[in-house]
Amino acid sequence: MAKKHIIGIDLGGTNLKIALLDRSCRIIHKHTQPTDILASKEMLITAIADAITRILSLYNLTRSGIMGVGLGLPGPIDFDRGIVHFFPNIPGWKDVPLQKILEKRTAIPVAVDNDANVMALAEFTLGAAKGARNAVCLTLGTGVGGGLILDGRLFRGSSYAAGEIGHIPVNEKGPACNCGGIACLESYIGNRRIAQKVKAVFGKDIPLEEVSAMAHRGNRKALAIWESVAVHLGVGLTAVVNLLNPDCIVIGGGVAGAGSILFNKVTETILLRAMLVHARTVRVVKAKLGNDAGMIGAGLLVKEKRR
């Protein structure tokens, strides 16, 4: 009997999202549960295994009927060997062979990769970059993460660390970045830096969603903040566009909620600064799958690993 289902898991710092997917990675059922980020490694692994068992029994499915379980995880991962190198925001993980551990516990094939790659896979296969050949996907949040689809395949690099769009330097001199670098894109447009700027401009903390709303209502100071974010981002993306000549850039994550104010200025900056052919070839679009991208992309990992 053909295996008809896939399970996709998106593990974040605060939530574990799990979905039962059909063979095309469309969501049949999804569920979100909080994860105690201070939980031990063992507790987190048990929580994952339990979540899998629950979704199986909910749909009365057997383990042998599942093509595989995919996981998108918040840290550097060795996709081929299925190893979690570490999680920047969850202590206690160091070179953990999570794929093998979970395969042993669940008796289902497992595939793991980092959240940015998983998001890129989802947007490329079923989202905003569908039909593209070369797609650059980025998520704007506390960090600026990226995943690269090149010649129709996820490109991981020589140590599974490709796609660090947030750590492209946009200036030779500038703010120190958390990564140890200087003047990285993330050091200008990470959520915290934008929040600092908001506080400096308005004299108080305002949530970024509210700053977006203010900009859409025409508030000049709020507009100036988003335009400055867009110019930094546009310069960083000019590097990516001239280097990789992609046909699609997908932008997701909280900051992308600023919408047209952000996207128009990013596109304008790329048209102004990138090479003509490159700028004309690429379209910059908003991510389509939102919070489902992680679960869907995790499911797609399973299909990639089976190839």
Place this chain on the structure above:
Amino acid sequence: MAKKHIIGIDLGGTNLKIALLDRSCRIIHKHTQPTDILASKEMLITAIADAITRILSLYNLTRSGIMGVGLGLPGPIDFDRGIVHFFPNIPGWKDVPLQKILEKRTAIPVAVDNDANVMALAEFTLGAAKGARNAVCLTLGTGVGGGLILDGRLFRGSSYAAGEIGHIPVNEKGPACNCGGIACLESYIGNRRIAQKVKAVFGKDIPLEEVSAMAHRGNRKALAIWESVAVHLGVGLTAVVNLLNPDCIVIGGGVAGAGSILFNKVTETILLRAMLVHARTVRVVKAKLGNDAGMIGAGLLVKEKRR
């Protein structure tokens, strides 16, 4: 009878280099002839066809015994359709179907691509990046050209324009670049900019080879010039390294002749600025094939096209 030979041609602004290669693209015979850069399109095509005929008769070979003719050309090329879009430094070429034209004239299969891609293919297959999985190859000259080998294959991008390492912006504000961009790497380290700097520092024109020699003899001003070139280059390569996580960067072209002075400082800058895993993964090496890279890489195009 198996086809035993390939012909590789490297067309530059001033010379046409042609080589008879064996099936592994090793050079059996090579020949350089001047090209009149003001020659008409028709004259240049005839010169190419004649050069092919000459090398065949020299070795008493028949056209049917040749696997193909590859050409590395100084401008943007559509590899799949075999079209030369234009040559920045040779007038009169506009969307010329050179592959078809030469196949008709010579009765031999033809493959064409730009010189940077051809160089990358050569250094990856038979040169300094042999054994790498992901290699970034750049040539430092009047322009800063680049070619990308990703997951073991030449990556061309969505409009055959990937690899423009010279047009990665290294600052948000800075000198205008010939490409229309701002503060591109090339606008800091293209040969002409270095020559301008040399003139400003020394009060007269000095050939760059001589500035290299002076630096190696310990001349502080000359050293400072190369170190500044290396820092700009190191920042641009930090973008490439964090984005693509390559295991090898190959640097060729005239400026690479500065040798250890340049390479040590480039490596130091990458170690200082790139992310830890990325910096540890990559080695920066000097191109190995020198002036033969174009002919060898052109031959390798033939093999790629037959696949």
